[in-house]
Structures are given as C-alpha cells and as structure tokens.
Amino acid sequence: MYNLRLPFSYILRLPSTQALQKVGALIEYPAIYPFLTGRENLALYAQDTPKMNKLINRLEMTPYIDRKAKGYSVGMKQKLGIAMALLDDPELVILDEPMNGLDIEATILVRKIINDYAKNGTAFLISSHVLSELQKIMTKVLILNQGQIILNTSMNKIMQLQARRYLMQTSDQEAASRVLLENNIEVKQSDNNYLILTKKDLKKAQHELASNHIWLTALIPDGASFEKIVVDILKKKRAEIK
Structure with missing residues (x-):
C-alpha cells in the first residue's frame, strides 16, 4: 500500500x-x-x-x-x-x-x-x-466524519434542500396570515415580521391573497446554503453518536 x-x-x-x-x-x-x-x-x-x-x-x-x-x-x-x-x-x-x-x-x-x-x-x-x-x-457529494461516510448523494438532491421555503411580505401581514391559515396553508412569522411558507404552498397562497385584495410587497427565497446543509448533517450525525 x-x-x-x-x-x-x-x-x-x-x-x-x-x-x-x-x-x-x-x-x-x-x-x-x-x-x-x-x-x-x-x-x-x-x-x-x-x-x-x-x-x-x-x-x-x-x-x-x-x-x-x-x-x-x-x-x-x-x-x-x-x-x-x-x-x-x-x-x-x-x-x-x-x-x-x-x-x-x-x-x-x-x-x-x-x-x-x-x-x-x-x-x-x-x-x-x-x-x-x-x-x-x-455532481456528487460525499461527506466523511471520523472516517465514516455519512452522506453519499447527488448534487441535484442537495439542491432540492435549498430554497424550500419563502419569506413573504404583504400589504397587510396580519390579514394575510389569517387568510392563509383559514385556507389550510401553513404559515409562520419570522422575527423580522416576514411570513414564512413552504415552496409547495406558494402558488395557492398567492391566489388566496389576491382574491382577498392583499398584495405582495416582497417574496424572498429562504433556502439553506450548501455550507449550512453540510453543517446540519454533521451536527445531526454527531448528536446520534452521543
């Protein structure tokens, strides 16, 4: 060798x-x-x-x-x-x-x-x-931790973990939150007063808000960076070992 x-x-x-x-x-x-x-x-x-x-x-x-x-x-x-x-x-x-x-x-x-x-x-x-x-x-990602392979996947799958949610700002945040919840759209509020919703609910949320005359003033993709994804995977693995 x-x-x-x-x-x-x-x-x-x-x-x-x-x-x-x-x-x-x-x-x-x-x-x-x-x-x-x-x-x-x-x-x-x-x-x-x-x-x-x-x-x-x-x-x-x-x-x-x-x-x-x-x-x-x-x-x-x-x-x-x-x-x-x-x-x-x-x-x-x-x-x-x-x-x-x-x-x-x-x-x-x-x-x-x-x-x-x-x-x-x-x-x-x-x-x-x-x-x-x-x-x-x-094109592929391999993450090693203390000599063990803890992730072996394609870059496409990693990219799918990015931009999975959006930060939304509207003309009336309180009314927007109420309308979305009434229509079974999961929504949370961030510390800086943005509404947080998942990518899969985005189209439906835009339709319901427009129907209620609530207008978007900002829509920002809020996906985890590649670095954060790697760090989160490592943290999870180390927690499992403990």
Missing part, C-alpha cells in the same frame, strides 16, 4: 503501478523540482509533448513556464501541480484543495478546465474545505 503523502508524481511512473497509469493527482503540495523550469518538470512525466504544450496554453502558463520553478508564486506552483495531474488525459484525477493560492481569474479558469475534462469522461475526486467552490463543479 502506497503512502499518498509521498509526491504522487513519483508513484505514478513506477513500473509496478500499472493500475495507476491512468490516474493523476495533486495531493497536498505539487511535487516540483525547484531548479528545473516548469516545462522541464512537466516533461519528466509527459508521454505526449503536443498535449503537454496544449495544457500549458490552456492553463495560461506560457509567460513563466520556461523560468525556474524556484521563483514561482504559490499560485504558479499550484497551476503547475494541476497540469501535472492532468497530463496525458487521465481517467481519474484526485485533487486536494485545487484552488489553493489561485486568484479569482485562475480559479474560474481551473474550474472551467475541470468541467471540460469531466465532460470528456475524466472522473474527479476533489477534497476541499471551500464548499462554495466545490458546489460549482461537483
């Missing part, structure tokens, strides 16, 4: 690791030789030079790729590490905090490249604490 904390690039090219030949990875920190240029670092592992050069262009590394890697910024090194992981069109790519050290433009670029590779059949396993970034590229 290999220790994944070793520079993964070395592991991939050992003769006895046939199963890993189609796997690319960036684990913790890029395995870079500082006294080689970025291009030389990539050339150590690349089997297809034209594809390597294309990847350099896609990651917008051309301005510095022929400089010694020891002078690279954190973001430059991170891009080089991502390029190493994507060399030769791997079938599986493992990325640990891939957006670390990247500025906004580089983050958007890497996100697009990941999506493009995924559309062409590459599977990605991405570990990150930046959930807002993960949400933009992932």
